[in-house]
Amino acid sequence: MKDFELRGGFEDIAQEFLCKRMATPVEPPNGVRSRRKHYFSMWQTLFEIDTKYVPIKPIGRGAYGIVCSSVNRETNEKVAIKKIHNAFENRVDALRTLRELKLLRHLRHENVIALKDVMLPTQKGSFKDVYLVYELMDTDLHQIIKSSQTLTNDHCQYFLFQTTKGPIVSYE
Structure with a gap:
């Protein structure tokens, strides 16, 4: 009996570890599903991403957002999706995000990360998070x-x- 309890405890710990390391599908916050979006939790953060992307795992966290690795279903290309939470909450962050978008949209160079896509929200009235899709780098x-x-x-x-x-x- 004790062996079973230990194994069960280990499985619970392993599952919790995997959930923190991988993208976990979750229900939409408003309960309404969209054919264009699906929802995942990574590092206790909700990601609302286009269905053409399959999230794999979170790979980084910084001052301006969380980044997860994903695969584009249409091209089978590995990409990085950066979620900028509450991008318009203050003017400085909003301008920083706009500058990043404007610059990366025009720059094409092997030493500058490529911006692949910008995901649009399903409801424009509740547009607060920005999702930028980049090429996935090794490091x-x-x-x-x-x-x-x-x-x-x-x-x-x-x-x-x-x-x-x-x-x-x-x-x-």
Whole structure:
């Protein structure tokens, strides 16, 4: 009996761990389903995304939102979806989001992340969150800097060259 309880307890812990690591389907907040959207919970945050995207798991959290990896059902391409929560709550954040959209819509360079899509809300009257779809990258500069791998001078020169190359080309 005790062995069963331990196993059951482990399964509960494992399930809780998986739920925090993966996208979990949830009911729409208003109870009304849409053919164009489906709802997922990741890191206790509701994602309302187009049905053409299948969310996989959350991959990052920052000052401006949560990012999850997903797959585009139509192209089978892996993408990253960034949810900017309450994007219009204050003027500074709204302008920052608008600048990001305007810049990325026009920039096409191997050193600048590609904006693939912007998801529109089902009800424009309740438009408060912005969902931006980007190409999915293997890593980011923050992860490289924080990694335990020793960075040589050659590494640093390479990263500096690559990070300045994108803005220089966009300036031209």
